[in-house]
Amino acid sequence: MAESSEHQPLTEAVYYILLALHTPMHGYAIMQFTKEISNGRMNLGPGTLYGAIKTMLEKRWIQAVETEADSRKKEYEVTLIGKQVVQNEMERLQELVKNGKHITRGE
Template identity: 60%
Template sequence: MKGSFFCVDNYIGLRYNNITDSDISDGDLAVEVFILPESSERGALTEAVFYILLSLYTPMHGYGIMQNVSRLSGGRVNLGAGTLYGALNTLLEKSWIHALQTDKDSRKKEYVITPLGQTAAQAEMERLKELLENARQIIGGQLQ
């Protein structure tokens, strides 16, 4: 049995694989536990990446993502094809999104956010909430 599980809310991940070493009986699992970096160490998401992740809560193909990002941002963020597909490849490498199986005849590939990507989007939302609250305290305090 091969696979992985990530409990990213507390930044702990778990990967497991069958052990094939002759010293250990079949069916025993090897467990690797690792700590994922805190949100501040990962850095802020770019606005474009954040909107791409938000868009992919619903499966979409590239052109649909470009349209949805523009709509969500009120037209402020307009992605070119090169920028979009570069970001999609990075998100695929991070396992934040997944490419869905499509018909062999279809040239359009659909993407959807993964649980790990949802956690990254939620962490960014929390970071932005904190940023906004800090600004409200400082700027709001000066305006009163």
Template identity: 45%
Template structure:
């Protein structure tokens, strides 16, 4: 049966990775930007919408926080399983690509 969560978008994959350790929205934004070497930058509205959506899908869960003003999240077991399956899917794709490297079309000489 096909997993309705897959394939993960780049933003979702980085967000789930960022939440292997608990974090609040701004911490997640900083982690995602750092992990992606600046390629993925999330605006606050985008981040909080994504967190709400991931929580509804049970891929992340809200944790208890010492600061009532900050919502802290962490990846759930389902979220980690989903992230693992997507990483395996991408690894398979990369392995297939690697097999074709010697067969890639050569640049034509003029």
């Protein structure tokens, strides 16, 4: 974790894409996954997804998977760095919820 940017809040799209890629999948499958897991709330645009994939590849949060069968469609999977980024984000989200509950409900 050399870069401090890896502790910054993630966008919802990036967070869900990283979750999706715990199983290797291609672009369209990522979109379907995020839609399903968010109960249809998140409709990931292909332009946004493409940009996010390129940036995350550069940051080595994800990597391309070598596929034999259908090599035209590129599949991606999360890297160890990417997994750590997700863990950090989950801790941050938990803190948000914990503080929210503490102040609004006195829990």
